[in-house]
Amino acid sequence: MHPLLIIAARNLRRNRKRTLLTLGALVIGISIMMSLRGFINAVLSAQIDAAIYGYTGMIQIHKAGYSKNVLSSPLDQSIKDTPELRAKILAVPQVTGLAPRLQFTGLYSTAPDSQGNSETSFMGLLGIDPASEDVVAPNLKSWTTDGTFLSHSDRKEIVLNKDLAAIIGSKINLAATEDQWPVLMSSDVDGSLNGEILKPVGLLANAVPGDKRFALVPLETARKLLRMEGLATSYLLRVSSLAVVETTAQNLKQTLGPEFEVQTWEELIPVLKKMTADIGRIFYFISIAFYTVIILGIVNAMFMSVLERTREIGTMMSVGVRRQQIVLLFVVEGFLLAVVGAFAGVLAGYFFVFLMHHFGIPISAPGSTFKFLMRPTLDPSWVLANGSISILFTSLVSLWPAYRASRLDPVEALQAT
Amino acid sequence: MTENIIKISGVTRQYILGKTVIDALRGIDLEIVKGEFTVVLGPSGSGKSTLLNIIGCLDRATSGSYILDGEEIAGRDFNSLSEIRNRKIGFIFQSFNLIPVLNVMENIEFPCLLRKDRDPNLRENVLKICEEVGLSSFVHHKPDELSGGQRQRVAIARALITSPSIVLADEPTANLDSKTSDQILDLMVNLNKNHQVTFIFATHDPRVMDRARRTLRIKDGKMETNY
Ligand SMILES: Nc1ncnc2c1ncn2[C@@H]1O[C@H](COP(=O)(O)OP(=O)(O)OP(=O)(O)O)[C@@H](O)[C@H]1O
Numbered sequence: 001m002h003p004l005l006i007i008a009a010r011n012l013r014r015n016r017k018r019t020l021l022t023l024g025a026l027v028i029g030i031s032i033m034m035s036l037r038g039f040i041n042a043v044l045s046a047q048i049d050a051a052i053y054g055y056t057g058m059i060q061i062h063k064a065g066y067s068k069n070v071l072s073s074p075l076d077q078s079i080k081d082t083p084e085l086r087a088k089i090l091a092v093p094q095v096t097g098l099a100p101r102l103q104f105t106g107l108y109s110t111a112p113d114s115q116g117n118s119e120t121s122f123m124g125l126l127g128i129d130p131a132s133e134d135v136v137a138p139n140l141k142s143w144t145t146d147g148t149f150l151s152h153s154d155r156k157e158i159v160l161n162k163d164l165a166a167i168i169g170s171k172i173n174l175a176a177t178e179d180q181w182p183v184l185m186s187s188d189v190d191g192s193l194n195g196e197i198l199k200p201v202g203l204l205a206n207a208v209p210g211d212k213r214f215a216l217v218p219l220e221t222a223r224k225l226l227r228m229e230g231l232a233t234s235y236l237l238r239v240s241s242l243a244v245v246e247t248t249a250q251n252l253k254q255t256l257g258p259e260f261e262v263q264t265w266e267e268l269i270p271v272l273k274k275m276t277a278d279i280g281r282i283f284y285f286i287s288i289a290f291y292t293v294i295i296l297g298i299v300n301a302m303f304m305s306v307l308e309r310t311r312e313i314g315t316m317m318s319v320g321v322r323r324q325q326i327v328l329l330f331v332v333e334g335f336l337l338a339v340v341g342a343f344a345g346v347l348a349g350y351f352f353v354f355l356m357h358h359f360g361i362p363i364s365a366p367g368s369t370f371k372f373l374m375r376p377t378l379d380p381s382w383v384l385a386n387g388s389i390s391i392l393f394t395s396l397v398s399l400w401p402a403y404r405a406s407r408l409d410p411v412e413a414l415q416a417t
Numbered sequence: 418m419t420e421n422i423i424k425i426s427g428v429t430r431q432y433i434l435g436k437t438v439i440d441a442l443r444g445i446d447l448e449i450v451k452g453e454f455t456v457v458l459g460p461s462g463s464g465k466s467t468l469l470n471i472i473g474c475l476d477r478a479t480s481g482s483y484i485l486d487g488e489e490i491a492g493r494d495f496n497s498l499s500e501i502r503n504r505k506i507g508f509i510f511q512s513f514n515l516i517p518v519l520n521v522m523e524n525i526e527f528p529c530l531l532r533k534d535r536d537p538n539l540r541e542n543v544l545k546i547c548e549e550v551g552l553s554s555f556v557h558h559k560p561d562e563l564s565g566g567q568r569q570r571v572a573i574a575r576a577l578i579t580s581p582s583i584v585l586a587d588e589p590t591a592n593l594d595s596k597t598s599d600q601i602l603d604l605m606v607n608l609n610k611n612h613q614v615t616f617i618f619a620t621h622d623p624r625v626m627d628r629a630r631r632t633l634r635i636k637d638g639k640m641e642t643n644y
Pocket residue numbers: 432434439440441459460461462463464465466467468621
């Protein structure tokens with residue numbers, strides 16, 4: 001081994017206190033950044049999970065043109081929910097589940113009170129099959145705060161947004177007898193108004209996206225009301241993992257052709273994608289500030305080392321060490337510190353993230369009864385990039401004290417105490 | 418055997434400190450023959466170290482000419498001076514100046530390891546020179562495990578391992594007690610005899626005079642006697 005490498009390595013061992021201090025700064029810095037990143041990843045994926053499994057699903061399929069016309073005439077662009085079509089979709093690789101939905105609007109009217117008055121409100125509705133939803137959006141039912149969720153696809157039931165009560169000005173009585181049950185009225189595809197008496201079985205937290213005038217009804221009940229037997233406005237799909245959503249969506253587009261539109265959760269809720277990007281940017285700036293402080297500490301320690309070893313530098317120059325070799329000596333020291341510090345820091349960071357992952361961080365979605373544990377994770381390529389950048393920057397900044405050492409005048413350096 | 422290894426003519430060295438100019442050397446003329454043991458004698462501040470540093474290519478003369486081993490030294494850059502120091506100069510300092518993290522053997526071989534062309538017999542030569550300076554049983558010791566006299570022996574061995582044209586010793590015995598000083602002095606005189614190495618020895622200790630074949634007296638940056 002080259003004697004300058006030996007000297008670099010031994011000097012780190014010789015000045016154990018300063019080496020440990022410098023390493024400590026790197027280890028703490030890297031492991032804190034990793035823990036923070038892991039935590040942020042957990043928060044982000046909790047948001048994404050809440051949206052996907054709680055309402056949106058991973059992929060939605062509509063009739064072509066549905067997204068454009070959903071507000072004016074949602075019922076016109078409906079899918080024929082046939083076993084053949086389902087089979088075709090389920091045959092696409094990675095697709096593991098499917099749930100049909102029927103989105104429509106209606107008038108909700110309370111039963112008349114003793115004075116004969118009733119309250120009426122316009123509202124948005126979703127017809128769902130509870131059993132299928134269990135596969136594609138299993139957390140939807142967790143938004144139930146009072147009573148129960150819909151029990152079966154062809155029951156005459158309704159679950160209403162909790163805050164609807166405030167809008168219609170009367171309390172929704174889940175214990176009401178049949179004569180007090182509300183009526184849901186809606187125009188069918190042909191434009192004629194139909195009505196159905198439904199049992200209010202539960203209330204939903206208002207964390208479901210969209211208007212507060214919102215309710216869920218069983219799919220078959222909705223179909224009957226709308227005279228839309230065998231039809232659906234959307235299919236929600238579950239695929240084997242979030243990682244394959246994009247490729248599966250592409251496969252589905254190919255399989256289904258231009259008659260249908262296929263949208264991923266990212267397209268359906270663009271705000272989540274933007275939030276991920278924004279948080280990424282903020283984190284980036286925090287990292288820069290944080291690493292700057294740590295790296296300045298390391299540079300300071302290296303300047304002290306140069307100062308203490310001035311005479312040694314003069315000695316080396318007197319036996320013929322060149323300026324570039326002096327630079328090399330200190331950069332090698334910085335590099336060795338950086339490599340050891342980065343490795344230890346990554347190990348420590350993984351340890352903390354493992355602990356958080358193992359025990360989980362409990363959170364509950366706002367308004368939901370559904371509590372769960374966030375599990376921080378790290379993207380190995382992010383860790384690799386972060387570790388390499390720490391090594392690169394620490395080595396690069398060590399050029400500064402190294403250069404200063406190499407510019408010392410040999411005679412003056414030899415006279416130093 | 419009367420080849421001049423060093424030819425210095427009209428060398429000056431000025432230090433400029435703000436508005437004051439210090440003339441450390443005021444026109445030195447000097448020729449040194451190969452294999453000589455020369456003592457430079459002079460009081461403190463007379464310019465001995467300045468002269469040795471210029472001869473050793475650690476410092477540059479303000480003016481004048483300096484020819485070492487047939488090569489003009491003035492006007493060379495740092496790296497070229499490093500090369501000359503490595504190949505032609507051996508230094509022995511008052512405060513030993515060993516590299517603390519290297520052991521005796523590593524300190525001695527260090528100048529040779531900086532070279533691109535490595536001598537395959539280096540380790541052998543190191544052990545031989547260790548024996549010569551009386552360090553055979555200390556080759557694996559670190560400098561802080563040695564006495565002052567032993568450290569200076571390491572420095573002497575390091576200066577000689579490269580077979581330099583000249584060895585410069587700037588008050589090498591000033592940090593040693595008189596008994597050890599005598600031993601170190603004897604050692605250097607013997608090495609000079611056995612290896613035909615040119616020695617220049619700066620001191621203000623007149624006792625050293627008796628051992629020298631040639632004594633130069635320097636005062637206020639000028640040679641008083643030059644024979
Ligand atoms: N870096 C410097 N800056 C300014 N003046 C200096 C510097 N180095 C040496 N001098 C001056 O040059 C003169 C000669 O100094 P030098 O060190 O060569 O003397 P010396 O004979 O070696 O003395 P000593 O016996 O004390 O070692 C002195 O007057 C000294 O103050």
